[in-house]
Amino acid sequence: MGNGLLIVISGPSGVGKGTVCRYLLDKNKEISLSVSSTTRAPRIGEIDKVSYFFTDKEQFEKMINNEEFLEYAYVHGNYYGTPKKNVLEKVEKGQDVLLEIDIQGALQVKEFYPDGVFIFILPPTMEELKKRIVNRGTETEAAIEERFKTAYKEIEYVFKYDYAILNDEIELAVKRIESIIEAEKCKVKRQIEIIKDI
Ligand SMILES: Nc1nc2c(ncn2[C@@H]2O[C@H](COP(=O)(O)OP(=O)(O)O)[C@@H](O)[C@H]2O)c(=O)[nH]1
Numbered sequence: 516m517g518n519g520l521l522i523v524i525s526g527p528s529g530v531g532k533g534t535v536c537r538y539l540l541d542k543n544k545e546i547s548l549s550v551s552s553t554t555r556a557p558r559i560g561e562i563d564k565v566s567y568f569f570t571d572k573e574q575f576e577k578m579i580n581n582e583e584f585l586e587y588a589y590v591h592g593n594y595y596g597t598p599k600k601n602v603l604e605k606v607e608k609g610q611d612v613l614l615e616i617d618i619q620g621a622l623q624v625k626e627f628y629p630d631g632v633f634i635f636i637l638p639p640t641m642e643e644l645k646k647r648i649v650n651r652g653t654e655t656e657a658a659i660e661e662r663f664k665t666a667y668k669e670i671e672y673v674f675k676y677d678y679a680i681l682n683d684e685i686e687l688a689v690k691r692i693e694s695i696i697e698a699e700k701c702k703v704k705r706q707i708e709i710i711k712d713i
Pocket residue numbers: 525526527528529532533551552555586587588590591595596597598615616617618619620621662
């Protein structure tokens with residue numbers, strides 16, 4: 516059994532990463548989601564240990580010092596990190612693991628795991644992106660402005676990724692990601708053992 520896929524998804528705030536990932540995971544039960552730790556306060560509807568491991572700055576910094584993170588970053592005034600535990604073990608056991616993380620984190624993952632599949636989600640337009648952040652209704656006006664301003668800088672990093680997915684329609688975006696996963700699994704380098712056995 517070869518390795519599973521380490522799928523990394525990034526994109527600006529409000530582009531629909533969370534929504535697209537939820538649809539993808541609902542339809543593909545074999546993909547496991549890496550739950551991140553964060554010092555951000557939970558939004559209404561978010562569940563501790565399911566949406567994120569919600570923690571405080573002191574605890575997070577302790578985890579950094581104990582090298583408990585695969586990667587971490589400071590985003591929009593808060594820490595976010597992928598707990599090391601499980602992710603690589605799962606991939607090595609052949610399981611596909613999904614990381615929904617920011618660009619700084621994705622670049623760290625790419626450094627030591629270049630075999631990952633790096634996907635960037637794009638909005639149809641910047642106007643639509645703004646509309647989505649505003650309509651989600653989870654952020655203060657200042658937080659919306661901060662996220663929107665950062666979005667312009669973030670989008671420039673699309674060129675560091677393997678794939679760009681336009682999130683115009685959720686179902687279409689999910690289908691595009693499923694096609695990428697399918698194609699990645701067909702790569703010769705991922706089928707060496709199967710090919711040898713023919
Ligand atoms: N580096 C890193 N970024 C993360 C992690 N978890 C979430 N993020 C990113 O942090 C950013 C802010 O996430 P969040 O507060 O949920 O806000 P949203 O993007 O507006 O939904 C997003 O770009 C997430 O992809 C993580 O474990 N590591």
